[in-house]
Amino acid sequence: MNTLRIAGGQVLRPDATVEDADVLVDRDEGTILDIGADLDADADETLDAEGCLVTPGLVNAHCHVAMTLLRGYADDKPLDAWLREDIWPAEAALTPEDVRAGAELGLVEMIKSGTTAFADMYFHVPEIAAAVDEAGLRARLGHGVVTLGKDDADARADIDESLDVAREFDGAADGRIRTAAMPHSLTTVAEEYLREFVADAHAEGIPVHYHANETTDEVDPIVDERGERPLSYAKELGMLTGDDFLAHGVHVDDAEIDLLAEAGTGVVHCPASNMKLASGMAPVQKLLDAGVTVGLGTDGAASNNDLDMFDEMRDAAMLGKLAADDASAVAAPDVVRMATAGSAAAVDLPGGALEVGGAADLAVVDLDAPHLAPANDLVSHLAYAARGSDVRHTVCDGRVLMRDREVLTLEEDAAMARAREAIASLRERV
Ligand SMILES: CSC[C@H]1O[C@@H](n2cnc3c(O)ncnc32)[C@H](O)[C@@H]1O
Numbered sequence: 060m061n062t063l064r065i066a067g068g069q070v071l072r073p074d075a076t077v078e079d080a081d082v083l084v085d086r087d088e089g090t091i092l093d094i095g096a097d098l099d100a101d102a103d104e105t106l107d108a109e110g111c112l113v114t115p116g117l118v119n120a121h122c123h124v125a126m127t128l129l130r131g132y133a134d135d136k137p138l139d140a141w142l143r144e145d146i147w148p149a150e151a152a153l154t155p156e157d158v159r160a161g162a163e164l165g166l167v168e169m170i171k172s173g174t175t176a177f178a179d180m181y182f183h184v185p186e187i188a189a190a191v192d193e194a195g196l197r198a199r200l201g202h203g204v205v206t207l208g209k210d211d212a213d214a215r216a217d218i219d220e221s222l223d224v225a226r227e228f229d230g231a232a233d234g235r236i237r238t239a240a241m242p243h244s245l246t247t248v249a250e251e252y253l254r255e256f257v258a259d260a261h262a263e264g265i266p267v268h269y270h271a272n273e274t275t276d277e278v279d280p281i282v283d284e285r286g287e288r289p290l291s292y293a294k295e296l297g298m299l300t301g302d303d304f305l306a307h308g309v310h311v312d313d314a315e316i317d318l319l320a321e322a323g324t325g326v327v328h329c330p331a332s333n334m335k336l337a338s339g340m341a342p343v344q345k346l347l348d349a350g351v352t353v354g355l356g357t358d359g360a361a362s363n364n365d366l367d368m369f370d371e372m373r374d375a376a377m378l379g380k381l382a383a384d385d386a387s388a389v390a391a392p393d394v395v396r397m398a399t400a401g402s403a404a405a406v407d408l409p410g411g412a413l414e415v416g417g418a419a420d421l422a423v424v425d426l427d428a429p430h431l432a433p434a435n436d437l438v439s440h441l442a443y444a445a446r447g448s449d450v451r452h453t454v455c456d457g458r459v460l461m462r463d464r465e466v467l468t469l470e471e472d473a474a475m476a477r478a479r480e481a482i483a484s485l486r487e488r489v
Pocket residue numbers: 123138142146147150180181182202203204205243270273332358359362
């Protein structure tokens with residue numbers, strides 16, 4: 060058996076306690092063999108975790124990873140104007156090579172900040188899948204469908220592509236890639252298409268992921284035209300099952316929260332994007348109290364403007380308190396759970412907890428920094444004080460993706476150079 064030992068650190072357990080322990084990994088199986096004191100000193104490889112906290116790898120449950128190319132491309136606008144005036148025209152000019160370059164840059168950023176799994180909605184998905192395969196992360200990928208402004212043939216071609224991608228790439232990268240059907244939202248895909256698309260996906264066991272209840276500009280027309288709330292409409296369309304997960308869920312009322320809890324549909328909270336686009340404050344504590352599965356996502360780097368899940372945890376805690384008008388709301392253990400087990404459950408990928416027999420997906424956070432001293436409470440530090448740049452080692456599926464802050468699976472400098480070239484050329488074309 061080929062083994063990896065993460066030695067001498069403190070380990071964050073699923074019950075949010077921290078213990079001094081080594082972690083022993085079966086690299087062939089990609090699983091955790093043991094967690095405890097003084098484990099196998101003869102392991103094939105050892106990662107030093109002295110002075111570090113070993114956490115589950117962070118799970119970014121809603122992203123558009125290739126949008127790193129559009130980081131800083133258009134800021135300070137609300138969602139609708141931002142998409143229509145800036146982002147969609149730029150995306151229309153993106154080539155498969157551009158998407159590959161943006162995805163590789165985003166994956167480097169994720170590995171460097173301790174993210175080991177993510178869910179992603181975009182186009183040119185074969186390029187994203189190839190980049191994920193090379194990078195070594197896990198992902199649930201999907202082709203995002205918009206039918207607005209398309210004729211029937213184009214709309215159906217987009218839907219067919221989404222289903223084909225979901226079929227073709229499920230299980231790729233040695234099983235690290237899973238897929239979903241991804242209608243962009245309840246307003247950008249027409250009802251006639253949504254109904255059939257969702258039914259076809261579910262008939263083949265393919266989950267559905269979409270943006271929902273993100274802004275009042277999106278919610279109000281649905282209520283006005285249909286006389287019902289968006290998630291009641293989503294339920295009618297069959298898009299509110301225990302396998303499905305939606306991004307944002309900012310403007311959800313109490314009845315919609317009950318629908319989510321009853322259905323077991325995951326909600327991915329994206330606090331930075333929601334603040335930057337001034338979309339609103341999601342009622343996260345209410346969702347948690349109702350028993351909804353809540354994960355955490357960055358959204359794309361054009362509305363965030365980074366893919367750092369440590370930032371996201373801090374934002375979620377801060378915004379959650381403001382939304383609830385209660386300083387005890389969305390506490391540190393809640394946001395750490397959301398960024399790990401909550402996200403993993405929402406997107407149904409392995410990981411999210413360090414336990415024997417579980418996936419060997421982890422991040423080793425270096426605590427030897429002024430902003431992390433003194434070590435009063437390490438769960439508090441993870442939620443409020445740690446930064447992505449504190450991550451020293453990243454491991455996914457038992458494979459070391461970053462060792463001593465050096466990314467091993469992708470070339471960091473080359474990824475940055477390719478992204479710079481891609482955006483320079485894009486700016487000439489758009
Ligand atoms: C059709 S692929 C996915 C599509 O979603 C766009 N997008 C990025 N961020 C958001 C957001 O916060 N709400 C809705 N849509 C978003 C992205 O630019 C792609 O066009």
